[in-house]
Amino acid sequence: MQNTFTVTLVEATLLTPKVRHLKFKRHDGLPLEFTPGQFVSFHFSAAEGKEIRRSYSLASIPGQSEHIELALGYVEGGLASKTLFTAQPGDQFAMSGPYGRLILRDENPQRYIMVATSTGVTPYRSMLPALAARLNQVKVVIMLGVQTRLDALYSTDFLAYANQYPNLDFRLCYSRETDKEHLLPFEHLGYVQEQFALLNPSPDNDIVYLCGNPNMIDAAYDILKEKGFSAQQVRREKYVS
Ligand SMILES: Cc1cc2nc3c(=O)[nH]c(=O)nc-3n(C[C@H](O)[C@H](O)[C@H](O)COP(=O)(O)OP(=O)(O)OC[C@H]3O[C@@H](n4cnc5c(N)ncnc54)[C@H](O)[C@@H]3O)c2cc1C
CATH class of the missing domain: 3.40.50.80 (Nucleotide-binding domain of ferredoxin-NADP reductase (FNR) module)
Structure with missing residues (x-):
């Protein structure tokens, strides 16, 4: 597993009937340094020692939250959807990141x-x-x-x-x-x-x-x-x- 860390689910609420807002904290107590627009990945164990990875954009508003916040849309029959939609506070997961380049750049368009x-x-x-x-x-x-x-x-x-x-x-x-x-x-x-x-x-x-x-x-x-x-x-x- 690459640079993964353990996160604990702290709180889960429904934003809509099909979207769950999840708040996690890192087990090591460190903050997750990220640039708005980036995402994290969950690493799930699968059969035969394989790993399944699913990515979720960070929803946290810097300055307003110390948690790793995500919005999970439920996909029928989806592996991560099933796991994360039923997860309860206290459940732990392997996560890595942040990743991604959908970020604001140093530029000034109109x-x-x-x-x-x-x-x-x-x-x-x-x-x-x-x-x-x-x-x-x-x-x-x-x-x-x-x-x-x-x-x-x-x-x-x-x-x-x-x-x-x-x-x-x-x-x-x-x-x-x-x-x-x-x-x-x-x-x-x-x-x-x-x-x-x-x-x-x-x-x-x-x-x-x-x-x-x-x-x-x-x-x-x-x-x-x-x-x-x-x-x-x-x-x-x-x-x-
Ligand atoms: C960079 C990145 C960021 C992402 N950020 C988010 C995010 O913030 N929130 C979020 O909810 N998801 C996000 N996703 C999508 C997420 O990673 C998963 O693909 C999604 O949750 C489905 O995973 P699953 O394991 O539940 O379903 P799977 O087991 O992968 O799929 C189950 C079945 O559903 C189909 N399927 C997969 N995804 C969809 C879909 N979206 N709509 C309809 N059918 C689908 C598959 O083809 C398959 O047949 C992101 C993906 C990427 C690449």
């Missing part, structure tokens, strides 16, 4: 457009204080796509920042709601990538982050390539096993 489906919004939650620190120079649009209102996770965190900072726009998109009458100002119907038609993204001004469902990422990337974006201007993290 606008960041950060797009996610479901738990793919987790890295942007962790980035909130760092994004807020840049809002005097950069506009930020965070767009979360979920199926229904019940599936919206962390929206109160994003709305709190959007209410405080006029340069931060938060949009919540429902792919399976149909009632146009009672939408709040930040709510939209349709797939999250359909919002690009309203944002007029431009490779001259914008850097785009895409995280979560591979189908959304491919569809969004196709739209952006058509508009002239290069691979470097579209940072992608697909949630696949």
Whole structure:
């Protein structure tokens, strides 16, 4: 096993019927040093001495939490889903990390457009204080796509920042709601990538982050390539096993 450490589950709550928010602490008492946007991996023992590894983005908001916080979306029949969805406080796991390059860089675009489906919004939650620190120079649009209102996770965190900072726009998109009458100002119907038609993204001004469902990422990337974006201007993290 590579640089793994033991973590203990401290608390588990349901964010939505299918997403569990998990808080862990390291057994050695050390903090997990990470850059918002990174992920950790669990190492599960499998048959014949094999190891199964599953990755989860860090949801912890620096300055607000000392725990390793994650959002786990339940996948029917999934090995890690079953284990982590039924885990109880006190249960211990092998973890490694942090990993990943879906992080903020030292740059000043006119606008960041950060797009996610479901738990793919987790890295942007962790980035909130760092994004807020840049809002005097950069506009930020965070767009979360979920199926229904019940599936919206962390929206109160994003709305709190959007209410405080006029340069931060938060949009919540429902792919399976149909009632146009009672939408709040930040709510939209349709797939999250359909919002690009309203944002007029431009490779001259914008850097785009895409995280979560591979189908959304491919569809969004196709739209952006058509508009002239290069691979470097579209940072992608697909949630696949
Ligand atoms: C860098 C990275 C970060 C990630 N961050 C998160 C995160 O923050 N939160 C989170 O919930 N997940 C995240 N994932 C996905 C996570 O690592 C697992 O893939 C997911 O939890 C499914 O694992 P499982 O063992 O439960 O299912 P598996 O045993 O791997 O799969 C069971 C079955 O479900 C299918 N399947 C797998 N994943 C999905 C899916 N998402 N939707 C529908 N069917 C699926 C498989 O093809 C298989 O048939 C991330 C993945 C990566 C690569």
